[in-house]
Amino acid sequence: MGWIRTIMTDFSLSSESPGARAGTLAASETFRLSMLLAVQTIIWAVGSWIYRSNLDPAADMLENYVWGIEWQPGYYKHPPAFAWIAAAWFKVFPHTDLAYFALSSVNATMGICGIVALARRFLPLRDALIVGLAMAVTPIYSTLAIKFNANTVLLSLWPWTAYFFIRYVQTGTRKSAAAFGAAAALAMLGKYFSITLLIGLGLAGLVRPTWRAQLLRPRTLLVLAACAVVLGPHLAWLVKTHFPTFTYADERMHETGGGHPFYLLLLYKVPYALIQLAYLLPALALLSLLLPGRRLAAAGLMLRSIVQPSLDRNLWWLSMGTFFAVCSVSLASRTPLSALWGNTQWFAIATFWLFVLKQHGLEPDTRRIVRGMTAYWALVLALSTVLGYVEASQHKPMAIEPRAELSRAARQLWRDRVGLPLPIVSGSDKEAKAIAFYGRDLTHYWDMYEPANTPWLTRADVTREGALFVCKSADGGCIQTATAATGSQPISVTVHKRAWGLRLPDFSYTLFLLPPAGWHGAGRPVSGAAPAAS
Known part of the structure; x- marks a missing residue:
């Protein structure tokens, strides 16, 4: 409860309520702005679901789930935080696309709440909520946030x-030191790229004299201690497993063209910076629109502030420190930057902009903000509907894959032939993970190609418990591997999905059933053709 009270003090109205009437008006406006953020969460969950007939093309969201349900201290590609979050979410919510997009939207909103809490350290609550809304309408916290994975989990962790x-550099308390250390560790458990955040915060802290004095106190050792406690299990796992995540990162670096000449990497930072600015333009536009009669002047002032630290050096370094860290790490590692990697660094920029605007006597007017946000939401839902229908009617691969339908058909076949809940699934990557996700029974995923990637299961476990193997019918390599693993005859299944009143194309799959050891044929034979399913 102490931690909750500590955070809630930053959402208090006490500093902006000199009189009862003023306090009532402030509370009313605060409630209105808070409700806008809540509705924004719902709109983007529903809009994402309408637009996308499946979760994501690469099936990263399915992978999050099949990893997370194993509750490992690490996974061969990434640290574990985002997988744990997905697994915890689906302990409560149904295994549906809408529920998963709701997780993505809630994750983004949790990040917005962090931005509001951060802004509250410099601005009144009403203005902090305006900052949150400004960031909420950017692509960073909307269109680019609908795919929940190791990148987007940082949207909630970094702010x-x-x-x-x-809070620590301003107050110096033991609680704030421990909380900062734990939060830093959680960010690292989200993705190792969070080292750039910690470097950026450290840079800002060392550059600003009062913050530097706080960081150089012995109490900062509590930050390191808390960080070590939270990170400890993952660090032990890294040592025990010989750093597989580092190996994967090194492989990805070479795949994406690591080792570029220094001058080219330096030149690449120009388009990178421009793309980041483009992502932030909706926030700049919203803040400008709240200043009738001074919109162009406000926009110009915000753009100039990016290169004018003198307007407020604390907030400027807090806004830009991580940008410098990201660029420096890219140069040091000779790795080109993906624009998506930098999205999470802008947790303080809208606070800086609004602070500067208020310094110049520009006070936001929120009387029409409900009408504006309503028009924005209507546009989001309309575009989601149009684009979703177009994708399905044009038979775009992402829209027509029958992932949930395949899971229903495969699970029904297993129940009919084996008569038991499906314990394990393997085979073609996306298809096997889809079967694991879409279903009420807890089904584990096993990588038959690289068993070391799923160490929670061994070949002996698969033989003892039984498993269903799924292959795309055109995937000869998968079929050959599954045949060798099961020794059973293939079963052909054809499924399709329906969306927008359309019957979408058929997809053919080949399934193999490996009943559990000691099974005596409680159901129908495990080989032979299966009826087509829809």
């Missing part, structure tokens, strides 16, 4: 880490 950093 709260920055918040606890600021």
Whole structure:
């Protein structure tokens, strides 16, 4: 409860309520702005679901789930936080696309709440909520946030880490030190790229004299201790497993063209910076629109502030420190930057902009903000509907894959032939993970190609418990491997999905059933053709 009270003090109205009437008006406006953020969460969950007939093309979201349900301290590609979050979410919510997009939207909103809490350290609550809305309408926290994975989990983790950093350098309390250390560790458990956040915060802290004095106190050792406690199990796992995540990162670096000449990497930072600015333009536009009669002047002032640290050096370094860290790490590692990697670094920029606007006497007017946000939401839902229908009617691969339908058909076949819940699934990557996700029974995923990638299961476990193997019918390599693993005859299944009143194309799959050891044929034979399913 102490931690909750600590955070809630930053959402208090006490500092902006000199009189009862003023306090009532402030509370009313605060409630209205808060409700806008809540509705934004719902709109983007529903809009994403309408637009996308499946979760994501690469099936990363399915992978999050099949990893997370194993509750491992690490996975061969990434640290574990985002997989744990997905697994915890689906302990409560149904295994549906809508529920998964709701997780993506809630994750983005948790990040917005962190931005509001951070802004509250510099601005009144009403203005902090305006900052949150400004960031909520950017692609960073909307269109680019609908795919929940190791990148987008940082949308929620980074702002709260920055918040606890600021709370520590401003107050110096033991609680804030421990909270900052724990938040920093959670950010690292989200993705190792969070080292750039910690470097950026450290840079900002060392550059600003009062913050530097706080960081150089012995109490900062509590930050390191808390960080070590939270990171400890993952670090032990890394040593025990010989750093597989580092190996994967090194492989990805070479795949994406690591080792570029320094001058080219330096030149690449120009388009990178411009793309980041483009992502932030909706926030700049919203803040400008709240200043009738001074919109162009406000926009110009915000753009100039990016290169004018003198307007507020604390917030400028908090806004830009991680940008410098990201670029420096890219140059040091000779790795080109993906624009998506930098999305999460802008947790303080809208706070800086609004602070500067208020310094110049520009006070936001929120009287028409409900009408504006309503028009924005209507546009989001309309575009989601149009684009979703177009994708399905044009038979775009992402829209027509019958992932949930395949899972229903495969699970029904297993129940009919084996008569038991499906314990394990393997085979073609996306298809096997889809079967594991879409279903009420807890089904584990096993990688038959690289068993070391799923160490929670061994070949002996698969033989003892039984498994269903699924292959795309055109995937000869998968069929050959599954045949050798099961020794059973293939079963052909054809499924399709329906969307927008359309019957979408058929997809053919080949299934293999490996009943559990000691099974005596409680159901129908495990080989032979299966009826087509829809």
